Amino acid sequence: MTGNISLTRRVTNVFMLGLTGLATLLVVSILFFVLGYLLWMGGSSLSIQFFTQIPKPTGETGGGMANAIVGSGKILLLASLIGVPIGFLAGVYLAEYSGRTFAFFVRYVTDLLNGVPSIVIGLVAYTLVVKPMLHFSALAGGIALGIMMIPIAVRTTEEFLRSIPNSLREGAMALGATKARTIFTVVVPAAMSGLTSGMMLNLARVAGETAPLLFTALGNMFWSQGWMQPTATLPVMIYTYAISPYDDWHQQAWAAGFVLLALVLTINVTARLIISRGGSSARR
Amino acid sequence: MISDSQPPPAQSSAEQPAATVALPKIHAKDVNFFYGNVQALHNISMDIYANKVTAFIGPSGCGKSTFLRTFNRMNEAIRNTRVQGELLLNGQSLFSMDVTSVRRRIGMVFQKSNPFPKTIFDNVAYGLRVNGVKGSMIKDEVEKSLRRAALWNEVKDTLHKPASALSGGQQQRLCIARALAVEPEVLLLDEPCSALDPIATLKIEELLFQIKDITTIVIVTHNMQQAARVADYTGFFFMGKLIEFDDTRVVFQNPSKPETEDYVTGRFG
Numbered sequence: 001m002t003g004n005i006s007l008t009r010r011v012t013n014v015f016m017l018g019l020t021g022l023a024t025l026l027v028v029s030i031l032f033f034v035l036g037y038l039l040w041m042g043g044s045s046l047s048i049q050f051f052t053q054i055p056k057p058t059g060e061t062g063g064g065m066a067n068a069i070v071g072s073g074k075i076l077l078l079a080s081l082i083g084v085p086i087g088f089l090a091g092v093y094l095a096e097y098s099g100r101t102f103a104f105f106v107r108y109v110t111d112l113l114n115g116v117p118s119i120v121i122g123l124v125a126y127t128l129v130v131k132p133m134l135h136f137s138a139l140a141g142g143i144a145l146g147i148m149m150i151p152i153a154v155r156t157t158e159e160f161l162r163s164i165p166n167s168l169r170e171g172a173m174a175l176g177a178t179k180a181r182t183i184f185t186v187v188v189p190a191a192m193s194g195l196t197s198g199m200m201l202n203l204a205r206v207a208g209e210t211a212p213l214l215f216t217a218l219g220n221m222f223w224s225q226g227w228m229q230p231t232a233t234l235p236v237m238i239y240t241y242a243i244s245p246y247d248d249w250h251q252q253a254w255a256a257g258f259v260l261l262a263l264v265l266t267i268n269v270t271a272r273l274i275i276s277r278g279g280s281s282a283r284r
Numbered sequence: 285m286i287s288d289s290q291p292p293p294a295q296s297s298a299e300q301p302a303a304t305v306a307l308p309k310i311h312a313k314d315v316n317f318f319y320g321n322v323q324a325l326h327n328i329s330m331d332i333y334a335n336k337v338t339a340f341i342g343p344s345g346c347g348k349s350t351f352l353r354t355f356n357r358m359n360e361a362i363r364n365t366r367v368q369g370e371l372l373l374n375g376q377s378l379f380s381m382d383v384t385s386v387r388r389r390i391g392m393v394f395q396k397s398n399p400f401p402k403t404i405f406d407n408v409a410y411g412l413r414v415n416g417v418k419g420s421m422i423k424d425e426v427e428k429s430l431r432r433a434a435l436w437n438e439v440k441d442t443l444h445k446p447a448s449a450l451s452g453g454q455q456q457r458l459c460i461a462r463a464l465a466v467e468p469e470v471l472l473l474d475e476p477c478s479a480l481d482p483i484a485t486l487k488i489e490e491l492l493f494q495i496k497d498i499t500t501i502v503i504v505t506h507n508m509q510q511a512a513r514v515a516d517y518t519g520f521f522f523m524g525k526l527i528e529f530d531d532t533r534v535v536f537q538n539p540s541k542p543e544t545e546d547y548v549t550g551r552f553g
Contacts, residue, residue, distance in 0.1 A: 167398035171459070174356060175411035175466060176388035185410075190401045 022195035038261060041252025050255055055221050061248050065256055067223050068232040071138065072260075075217055075233055076140025076207055079149055083206075086146075086155020094154065096183050113153035121147050122212030130216060138224065141217030145206045152205065156198030160191040166228040167262045197271035198273050199206070204267040208260060210235035296387065307375060309334040309470060309500045311353060316370035317350055317359070324350050328369075330519060333472070336493060337501040338487065339515030341508055345358070346521040348504045352472050354381045355502065356390040359381050388415055391468030391499075395475040397455035399447035401464075404439050407458055408446045411466040414523070423470070425465055433461035434491050453484025461489065464499070471495070473503040489514050508548055512536050520544045 039046075049064045056063030094103045112159035119244055164187050172182040190193070213219075217241060220231040234256050241253035308331035316326035320416060325347045337373065338449040340348035353359045354367055359542050378386050388411075399407050408426040426443075431437040435457045439450070447458055456476055463471055473492075477485040492501055492514050506509050511518050512532060519529040519544070528535060528544040539545045546552055 042404070133451055167396055168400060170358065170361065170392075170394060171398040171400065173361060173463075174358060174387055174392040174394075175462065176384040176411075177414045178384055186400050189496055201490070210388060223441075 005212040010183065035258075035261060035265075038254055042251055042256070045248070045251045047253035050252070050259075054223060055252075058246070061070035061152060063252075064237050065232070065234065065237055065252065065259075068234050069259070070254065071217070071220070071231040072207070072226065072233045072235075072263075074138050074227070075141045075145060075213070076203060078138065078227070079145035079206060080199070080203055082143060082146025083149025083202070086194065087150045087202075088157045088195070090150075090192055091154045092161065092183060092188070096179070096187070103158075107158070110151045110154050114155075117211075118148060118209050119211040119214075122214065122216055125216045127213065130218035133228070135228070136216060136218035136230040137228045139214045139227045141231060141233065144212040144216045145209060148206050148209065148212065149202050149237050152202040153199060156194060156202065160194035160198060161187055163194070164190045169195045182186075183206020193274050193277065194253075195234070197275040199266050204271070205265045207264050207267070208235055210239055214239070234263075289482075290328075306331055309374065311370070311375070312351075312354075313370040313372075315351065315354060315367065316372060317354060318346070318366045320364050324524050325354075326525045328376070330526060330529055331395040332500060332502055333421050333517070334500050335496055336516040337496060337503060338517045338519065339511035340504045340519050341506075341511050342521035342527075344506075344553070345522040348521040349474050351521070351526075353392075353476055355470065355472055356387050356392050358387075358392065359409050364403060374541060390470040390472060390474040391463035391466065391469055393456070393459050393463050393476050394477055397452060397459050397479070399450070399455050399458055401446065403444045404447050404458060405443040406451070408462050408465050411462060415466055415521065420486050427508075428455075429461040429465040430458075432464050432495055433457045434487065434494070435461055451484070453480050453487060456480060456484070457491065457511070460488070460495075464495065466517060467501055470500045470502065473501065475504050475506060478506060486512070496507065508536070508550075520547060520549070 043110040047064075049062060050221050051069065052066050053062070053064035054067045056110075073108070090106070094106055098106070123142050124147070125140050129140040129143055133140075161183075168186050168190060171184050173179070213233050217233055217236065219236045220230045220232040225230040227231065238253045238256045238260065241249040241256065242250060244250070285388045292323060296428065305532050306404055310332035312331075315325055316323060327352055328347075342348050351462075354507050355369060355378070359365050359367065360383065362480045368422045369449075373381075373386070373389065375462045400410060402410070405426055409422050427436060427440075430439060435454060438454060441451070447455065449459060454477075460471075460476070461474075477488055480488070488508065489501060492503070493503075495501070503511075503514065513530045517529065518532040518535040520535060522543055528539055530540070534540075535544060536548050
């Protein structure tokens with residue numbers, strides 16, 4: 001039985017190893033290919049100007065996307081202010097208070113919400129915010145992305161809180177702490193590194209969303225003041241520039257793509273660093 | 285039911301030992317407990333005396349931990365459970381009090397040490413803060429509790445390091461310090477040494493002797509030698525019933541029930 005593995009089995013074995021290895025190599029190389037290609041195509045436009053200036057009028061060369069970078073930052077901030085607290089509190093409720101059946105129901109609904117196409121979320125924000133206010137705004141864009149953040153925020157919170165051992169809750173309650181106090185002074189702090197990184201990954205996920213911003217934040221070739229004006233964002237800028245007929249706009253679109261990807265990757269890596277460092281102290 | 289050799293005073297084993305103290309610290313009468321439809325405790329009556337160590341022994345699943353957890357109403361955190369009967373603390377029903385005040389007055393140390401993922405100082409200060417102690421008082425109380433738990437000398441220079449850096453035995457003593465900080469009238473210990481080596485166990489046992497004069501101790505243990513060493517009174521539980529409750533010496537040397545004798549002599553369990 002042992003030792004004498006037939007030739008076909010050995011060949012199959014090597015073949016499968018090769019096949020799976022090749023697929024893995026492809027997966028890893030895609031990221032580096034995209035990153036490299038973006039840099040190659042847009043690298044020439046990546047100058048100080050790109051980060052400090054707003055777009056030049058059509059026909060003039062140069063200019064940058066400072067307004068879109070700031071606009072993206074504003075809208076992502078607003079989205080976090082909406083999506084994180086709502087999702088976090090609902091997640092706390094699911095993990096710590098609700099009964100099993102109800103939690104199952106809410107979890108299901110959350111998953112469905114997560115599956116709603118982003119352009120449909122954009123339509124909702126358009127109907128609820130843009131139409132009554134009669135103009136596009138950073139607010140509408142922030143609300144659209146905020147809604148998109150909620151389902152993941154709920155699930156992240158619920159899962160990280162559930163991973164905290166019950167012995168910690170009992171320890172706090174045995175000292176006379178109320179349930180709410182136990183949750184907010186022991187359970188949530190114990191899960192903090194996981195929660196922080198989960199929320200950051202969530203943010204990174206919506207940072208690249210374009211469709212819901214097209215008819216909420218719209219876009220802007222100039223600086224926008226406050227939250228009530230149409231606002232430029234990196235993804236929409238990439239879209240606008242990429243479909244334009246001008247070569248230097250195309251280059252700027254590549255550069256914007258590189259900046260956006262770099263931003264998302266930075267958030268991702270930071271989140272994973274937080275989780276790997278905090279994880280050990282949270283467990284023990 | 286009563287063995288012939290047994291002298292008359294201790295005959296009805298489920299009753300309290302010879303009445304020496306006027307009012308028991310905890311008085312339990314006909315306590316029944318249910319997990320859903322499964323009855324885990326059957327008509328348990330017992331008195332716990334102040335400033336004594338009472339040990340609960342018995343095989344796994346006999347209900348000793350469940351009974352212990354009825355004292356600080358910790359079972360209420362488990363869904364679909366229900367308790368019947370009378371439980372009095374200093375003559376007042378536990379169920380007429382606010383649950384948080386019950387737990388402040390009856391502290392608990394768990395089987396597996398469960399320090400919060402905070403600093404050593406904040407672990408001990410937690411109960412104090414929960415109970416409204418503020419400012420500089422906290423510092424003094426933390427030191428006092430750590431001294432009582434015989435941990436002060438080992439941690440006085442690392443108070444602001446995470447509690448997770450301590451050894452298992454130190455963590456368990458930290459949990460005892462944390463429980464002592466709120467000056468509980470009763471301290472419940474649920475197999476506090478089951479995860480510790482003999483030396484750490486010895487330290488905890490010595491500690492129990494030292495804190496006996498400031499609190500009343502109830503300890504659940506799997507380790508019969510431990511019960512024999514530390515307890516003034518011992519209760520033997522089996523299948524959710526209190527089989528025998530008496531002076532520790534009597535339970536171990538001259539038990540009145542054959543089940544107790546079988547257990548303490550190691551014939552089963």
